[in-house]
Amino acid sequence: MVFNSIFFIFCFLPVFMLLYYLIPGKLRNLLLFFGSLIFYAWGEPVYVILMLFSSIFNYYMGTELERLYYDDRKQKINLVFSIVVNLAILVFFKYYGFLLNTIGGITGIHIPHPELSLPIGLSFYTFRNLSYLFDIYLSKINAQRNFLTFAVYSTMFPYTSAGPIIRYADIEEQLKQRTINISKFGIGAELFVKGLAKKVLLADNLSVLYSGICSHPQMSVLTAWTGILAYTMQLYFDFSGYSDMAIGLGKMLGFDFNKNFDYPYISTSVSEFWRRWHISLGSWFRDYIYIPLGGNRVSPLKHIRNILVVWALTGLWHGASWNFVLWGVYYGLFLLLEKFVLQKYLEKIPSWIRTVYTMLVVMIGWVFFSQTDFGALGHYLGTMFGIGASGFIDSTALYYLKTGFILLLISILACRPAPYQYFRNLIRRRPAAAIIINLILFALSVAYMVYNSYTPFLYAKF
C-alpha cells in the first residue's frame, strides 16, 4: 500500500485510526503491529515474511548481544554474524545482479541470472534494524525484551516504505507509552496533507515536465538545464513529501519522529546541504561508518579515505548501479574540496552566491542520480555545457519554460521556509483560513490522484 492512493486515504487510514483511538492504550501496539503487516502485505504479500523474519532475527540478536555483554569476543562474533545476515538479505535482493554484471563486465563472461523484485523499503528497514544492534553493542541502549514492542519499531507502517531511518533510542519511550490527543492528531494531519500536496501536486507534475524533456534525443543547453531543474525539484518534493507524510502519520499515532529534511535547497555549501538532506541517512553513515573508521581524528590521508568510503557507500545505498557510486564519490570530492580548499573563500562571499554555487553542484549531482546509463549521463551532462547541444536556446526550451513556468516558480518558492512560516503565522492569526487552505490542498490532491495514474515514490525503490 502507498500513502498516495485513494484506498489508503479513504479506507485503510480512517478505519485504522478509528480503531487506534477507540481501543485501550495497552492494545495499541498490537493493533499497530498488525496494521503495519496488513499495510506492507497489501503490496508485498510474499515479502511480509521477510520483514517478519528480519524483526524476529534482529530482536533475538539484540537480546544475544546484551547477554554476551561481558564476553567481548563472543559479542563481537555475534555482531558480525548479525551484520552478515542483514547485509546478505540486502545483497541478495538488491546487489546480486549488479555484482554479477560487474564481474561479467571485468572478466568478459556473461553470467545469466534471474531477477527478483526488490522488496519495498528493504534498505530502510535493514539500516533501521542494524542501528538498533549497533546501539546495543555500543551500550547506548538496552535490548528490548518485549517482542511486540520491538516488532512495532521494526515494522511501523509510517516509515516502512521510504524512511526516515528512525533510531530505536529516539522513540524507545514512545514505543512503551505515548500521548495521543486531538491537537497532536491535527498537527499530524496537517503535515500529512502538506506531504501529499508536495508529492501529488508538485512532484508528479514536475516528473511529467522532466520526462517530457528527456524524451528529446537532442536538446539545447537551456532545455537540459530546465529539465534538471525540474528533476531537482521533483526529487525534493517527492522524498520530503513522503517524509512529511510519515512524520505526520507518526504524530497522529502519538509518535514524534525527527525531521528528515530541513530546507536543503537554501544551503550555502555542499556540507550544509548534506546536513539538511535525508538527515536520518546522513547521520546513520556518520555514526556507524564514518566515526568508527576514525572520522576526522586521523591523519589527513585516512580522513580523505574515510570521507570517500562513506560517500561511495552512501551512493551505493541508493541503488545497485555505478552511477550511484559515482554520484556518492562526486559529493565526497566536493566535501573534501570545501573542507581543505574552498571553506575560507566561501566564508567571504555573499550567502546568495554560496547558495547559487551549492545549487549548481547539487543540480549537476542529480544528473548522475537520474541517469543510470553512462552514455545517457555523459550526453546529458555534455548538453548542459554545450557539448552535443542543439544550441543555447531553442523553441523546445521556450515551450517547456512557458508551460512549466508557474510550476517551477511555485516549486522554487515552496522549497524555501518563508511560505511555511507565513502559514504558521496564519494558523495563529486565522485558524479557519489555515483549515480552509489545508482542505483545498487535500481536495486538489485527491482530485489529482483520481484523475492521474499511480506514481510511485522515487525513494521507495531504494
Add this chain to the structure above:
Amino acid sequence: MADTHGTDSGVTGMRNYLHIFIKSGLVLFLIAYLTVLYTSDSAKNIPMEQIAQTMEQDSDIISLNKENRSDLKHYYQTDDRNIDGYFFYKAASPMAVEEICIMKANDSTQANALLENASAHLAGQKQIFEGYGTDQMALLNNAVVGKKGNYVYYMCGADAQNWHTAFLSMI
C-alpha cells in the same frame, strides 16, 4: 560446591547450544525462504526490446494494433514513464477483445499495483461483454493475467496460452 558448579556450567553449556541451535535455525529458515522465492518468483532480466522482437514473430500479435503510452495509461491506469518498459498490442475494433500487454515494473510494489490494474482491466472487459458477447467471453475466460518477477502480463486471444508459454520461456 563442586557439584553445583558443575551443574551451572552444564546449564550454561546447554544454553549456549540452544542459542547456536536457534541461530542455525534462523539462518536455515532464511536460506529455505530465499530458495523458494528464487525458484518461484524470479525472472531473467530481459530487455523489453528483446521481448518485443520475439513476441512480434507471432503473426497474430502483429495483426493487432500497436498501442502507445496514452493507451497504456487509459487501459491499465499506468504511465510508461513510471515503469521500466512495456509491450502493448490490442485489437482495433472495440468489439474485439484480443490483446497482449507485458509491462516491466521497477519494484515489487509497482509490479503488484500493475497486476491489480491488469486484473481490474480483465474484470472490466468481462463486465462489458457478459450476457451478449459469447465469443468474447470465451476468450476473456481463458485470458492469462499474471506476474513473474517484475513483469506483469495480460494476454487475451485464441493463442493466449501459446503467448504465455513463449513469454515465460524467455524470462
